[in-house]
Amino acid sequence: MILFIVLAGMMGLALLVAPISRRFGRDTGYFLAAAFLLLGALLTPSILEALGGGYVEESLPWIPALGVQATLRLDGLASLFTLLIILVGALILAYCPRYLHGDHHARTYILLTLFAASMLGLVLSADLVLLFVFWELTTISSFFLIGGTGPKSAKPAMRALIITAAGGLALLVAVIMIWAETGTTYLPAVLDNPEWLLESPYGWSVGALVILAAFTKSAQLPFQSWLPGAMVAITPVSAYLHAATMVKAGIYLLMRFSPVYGDQAAWQATLVSVGLITAIVGAALALRQHDLKALLAYSTVSQLGLLVAVTGIGTSIGFAAAVLHTVAHALFKATLFMLVGIIDREAGSRDVRELGGLRRVMPVTAALTGIAGLSMAGVPPMIGFVSKETIFEALSEAHFAPWAGPVAAGLGVTASVLTFAYGVRIFHGAFAGPTTQRNLYEPSWQFLLPAAVPAVAGVVLGPGVGLLNPLTQSAVANMDPGAVAPVLEFWHGFSIELWLSAITIALGMVLFFAREPVDRFLNRIKTPPEGELFDYGYNATLKFGWWVGAPNRSNSPAAFLIWPMVVVLVLGAGALFAYGSWPTDPPGTTTPYDWPLIALLAVASAALVAMRNTLAAIALLGVIGFLVSIWFMLAGAPDVALTLLLVEVLTAVVAVLVLRTLPPKFRRVPKLRQLPAAVVAIATGVLAMAATLAFTGHRDRSELGDYFLSNAEEQTGGRNVVNTILVDYRALDTLGEATVLGVAALGAIYLLGRFRVTRPASDPNAAPAPQLSSPILFQVTNWVLAPGLLLLSAYLFLRGHYEPGGGFIAALVAGIAIAFGYLAQGITGGTVPVLRALKPEPLIALGLGLSVLVGGAAAIGGEPFLTPLHLEFGDFKLTSSLLFDVGIYLFVLGMVVAAIDRLGGARREPPPEPADAAAPTPDPAGTPRPGGDA
Secondary structure (H helix, E strand, O other), X not given: OHHHHHHHHXXXXXXXXXXXXXXXXXXXXXXXXXXXXXXXXXXXXXXXXXXXXXXXXXXXXXXHHHOEEEEEEEOHXXXXXXXXXXXXXXXXXXXXXXXXXXOOHHHHHHHHHHHHHXXXXXHHEOEHHHXXXXXXXXXXXXXXXXXXXXXXXXXXXXXXXXXXXXXXXXXXXXHHHHHHHHOXXXXXXXXXXXHHHHOOOOHHHHHHHHHHHHHHHOXXXXXXXXXXXXXXXXXXXXXXXXXXXXXXXXXXXXXXXXXXXXXXXXXXXXXXXXXXXXXXXXXXXHHOOOEHHHXXXXXXXXXXXXXXXXXXXXXXXXXXXXXXXXXXXXXXXXXXXXXXXXXHHHHXXXXXXXXXXXXXXXXXXXXXXXXXXXXXXXXXXXXXXHHHHXXXXXXXXXXXXXXXXXXXXXXXXXXXXXXXXXXXXXXHHHHOOOOOOOOOOOOOHHHHHHHHHHHHHHHHOOOOHHHHHHHHXXXXXXXXXXXXXXXXXXXXXOOHHHHHHHHHXXXXXXXXXXXXXXXXXXXXXXXXXOOHHHHHHHXXXXXXXXXXXXXXXXXXXXXXXXXXXXXXXXXXXXXHHHHOOOOOOOOOOOOOOHHHHHHXXXXXXXXXXXXXXXXXXXXXXXXXXXHHHHHHXXXXXXXXXXXXXXXXXHHHHHHHHHHOOOOOEOOXXXXXXXXXXHHHHHHHHHHHHHHHXXXXXXXXXXXXXXHHHHHHHHHXXXXXXXXXXXXXXXXXXXXXXXXXXXXXXXXXXXHHOOOXXXXXXXOOOOOOOOOOOOHHHHHHHHHHHHHHHHHHHHHHHHHOOOOOOOHHHHHHHHHHHHHHHHHHHOOOOOOOHHHHHXXXXXXXXXXXXXXXXXXXXXXXXXXXXXXXXXXXXXXXXXXXXXXXXXXXXHHHHHHHHHXXXXXXXXXXXXXXXXXOOOOOOOOOOOOOOOOOOO
């Protein structure tokens, strides 16, 4: 289980960051770098096996009901990206201690570690559902990494999140379609049988969705705007995202699905065309940048375009070029980002117009920058030269259309010429010319070493590119099964690729020496500001949402009721259209007790409509709820009746709390508005009744209902079928609903937490706050009722598995006891002791957490999540459903406490902020230099 151990170890490192950082501060990065290398060492035997043509696969049960398992697989392609994630990650973490300052290092380390774990899980996933989960985790973690530098990073982070999350939705739809068509989510099975997709009606839809997901993640046109904006992140984050992780996820996805679509002309044409256009546009935009970090960002867009293009060629040389350039790009881009961070820290600027001559004061930094820049430019003997020649060879073999090869090679040379020009500009702008800042000095070796390692590796792996043959050949075998991968060599003789490289260097030098007229020409080309088109679409979507939600911003209840009533009208009309008629004597639809209840409900409803007094209306609404509860009881649903009755009591309490701040009477509604409302209400009621009657008696009792009634006691030990369905058979539904309500409750807690519900003093129609002349009467009543209600709550909870009751109902009873305590002590003002003791947030969190832990206990035992566990001690039997019900009890009790606490105004408003709270406070760690990116 070495793969799971390494993945779990990577995630566990995030938990260790906080305690370690309290002791070592920003030097925690050295510990994390060593831990990354240790995890890489643990994977070494598995990687060697994968490079030999094999693979290592491990699996754990996950969702057996859907045939989904948590399967990890390390093959040649996964080994390539695993090495980049771990080794480049270790270098970035070793770079962080000398770069970071202030007190935000712990957050950065935690997010970087979680991000690395997400990427590692992504490339190791052999199940499509698991792959999607880790894909989205990279999106979320990158959002927090990009958005962690203050207010200026909010918009770029949101842009990155929306674009990449949209690609994630496309990937999710593709996964669902693959599962629906093939019946499996096991990725190797899908890739080994491409005809399953290619011969299906879903095949090309899946391919288009995979391309969309990859293009958004890897910043291909027209989705490239998020990547330059992400440069607001600190330099270590940018280096890791660009060199080895985030943006490479899309490349990995395209490589992984190449066995299915790699030889299809439409796939090839799309990837090659979009990739080469992105490469040229990105390189041109990079050439006109003066900020070194922005230049590198557009450079990444361009290089990713080349990787997409050669991946789409669909031949073994194309796949080999993609693998080799992935390695080369990781090496020179990691070096350049780290060195730009050093220049920024030392010189206080990244603008080449403000820098110059730094080679005299920072010779080592200059040398390393020159090495990495030459590798990016494709100059021998760097690894970038070999990868660029391999790209030229691959592009010349494009065959999806006539003349595709020469055209693709020409466009590749164009992008490479621009790459050479901006690669030389990086070095010349910062290090050549007269020295403008003479008071600088070479940074410490600890700061330089992480950048020096990949720079030196790029020099060694140029002439020694043969060392990468096992990695390249094993990865190509995964992308093109049965193909013979080319042998990588530094010298190919005087080939066409060599002449193309010579042309690239020559034309690149021309562009460099003519940089001033080139700059003027590029600046005359008007392009919209980066992200403007996205922002326009984003704002238009928000305006559309505002228009759709306009009715819900009204103070009138009619605006909120109209949509549910329209839905009822549509559904009722649809039911009548579907059935047309109803049975003349539906079996068991009425009893002699129904008609008196119907008459009472009609009278109460009519009185409620005519009532103008708010308290009387609440009382009548409670009467209606009470009558409906009796009706449920007579229909044989005591659990539902008891729940509804308790909810009515609590609703009355909460309504009284709210009504304290409202006028004592409803406003008069004009006659012209009463008539349409009456017509809609009557039509809704008639149609709902008719639809109910049409549905009634058309089918016998369901097979599922028969199954529950026949097997519930034997399988769960419970006789209360309603409760066994909630906590045994459909516990996942119950947990999901509880989670949704918990999120809503927490939202209400924090939205209403700063405000007490009080009556505006200027409102002459507002009802006076209730003042009790004899509060002792309520207190004595509470002392008498509260113990009995709490005992009743415990009794209903314990009997819930056998008789009407359970966690939900028992919690409502306890909530009524708390409500009485509030009415007895809190209605006259002040705080309530019971509400000070019972905090809603811990109750909700503890309840949901306990329910999840109960489900996790089953999963640990090898059973599906939330499978009930049964223990027997002689005649005494215990089931885990009881603990699950405890969680539901705590959760519901927390919601009741939250409602009473916030709407009742029991908590005092926090003290006002001091007048000088808005004044900025000096950073104790010091202020970064001008132009810094921390």
